[in-house]
Amino acid sequence: MTRLYLAAATLNVWVLVLLLAAAFAVQLIVGELPCPLCVMQRVALMLVALGPLHILLRARHDALTVRDAAVGNGIAILAALLGVIASGRQTLLHILPGDAGFGSPVLGFHLYTWCLIAFACQIAASAVMLLATAWLDDKPLDWHATGITTLAFAVVVVANLLSVAAEAGFNWDLPADPVRYLLFG
């Protein structure tokens, strides 16, 4: 059962990494720079990923305990609630009929609406993961996906960090409707 639990945590991180990479791809391919609330949602996605990563990292050298799993899922739920605040606010800002929304829609929804759905799904998934701790066993096992999963997450965070630093330039905050990378003039 622990193997299945770690597989689920790994899948959870990869889904979040792919979401962050997809948002980054939209930024680079479509050329739409993320607004401050969009960046806040990316930060919330990163904070969510720290939850399942906590579980994976704790299981590297020892058997996964219920305590470690509970802390990891607590991290994910708390961060997902933060994401619900950011994406819910942005969705409500554009909810009036006739409002075209911010940015281009992807598969019919704007990215902030997708984020709201993702954060709601994350809370549900973490609740299921908490329930599943009832079937954890005490056996330590080798889980080789932890290193590459952590590396992929770190790469996507660093890429976003560099991008937002270029976008903000030497300013403390981002403009509400960014159109260029301020670091490059």
Place this chain on the structure above:
Amino acid sequence: MVYAIFMLLVLLTLAAGWRGHMLELPLFLVTVAWVLVHLVLDMTDPLTLSF
């Protein structure tokens, strides 16, 4: 700049988790609290993050 600092804090938390350092959870909680304060302050000023 503030968003880059948030992401730097995420990386620091990840590094603390990788090393099994006891600062992992405090770093996470500080980041969450700061992000929450930033969001709540924004809601009192609709002109800064209005998009």
